[in-house]
Amino acid sequence: AQTVTQSQPEMSVQEAETVTLSCTYDTSESNYYLFWYKQPPSRQMILVIRQEAYKQQNATENRFSVNFQKAAKSFSLKISDSQLGDTAMYFCAFTTNFGNEKLTFGTGTRLTIIP
């Protein structure tokens, strides 16, 4: 079975600080895609960042970056210079089924940015 584990149910950090959300996954596939999605109270799931497993270089998107450790099956998200608008649930997800890219999600981390 393919699983995603997010071991931090809740986190909080002061505005402008850096925070890292952890994610581990389990799959026997060698090629797959990993994602971090953000879900604010409005409920719409928004893509934060994407990583292709065959790429060694860690993905970055402005203040968001990942630390992808393929051998350890670890995919953490780092948010730099955190802002109040970053307050949301964050879900780690991956897909291995090319031709059917259904996502497997973790249980999420509730992140609160404190002013």
Added chain:
Amino acid sequence: GAGVSQSPRYKVAKRGQDVALRCDPISGHVSLFWYQQALGQGPEFLTYFQNEAQLDKSGLPSDRFFAERPEGSVSTLKIQRTQQEDSAVYLCASSLQGPQPQHFGDGTRLSIL
């Protein structure tokens, strides 16, 4: 509109009633997915369409759940004889074909009394 549109945003039904949830994907998106998100949990896959073809329905929890996308655009998720355990947020997502990012709608919150 520019994004995935889902309706209704909220639905309250009595146990035993049938409900229908609508998803209008982004124009041109071939792939369409339905997910169920229980309170405090991550979304779980229900079913997948490529154009009008339902290629995977392995996540549908029972034969009371039925989904269709007859013209390869709008999709409807129908739940017959609703039960309390069906209460959840139902998310729809669409994407271009291939391992492309999925774009999600705002979801429908279904409450079964």
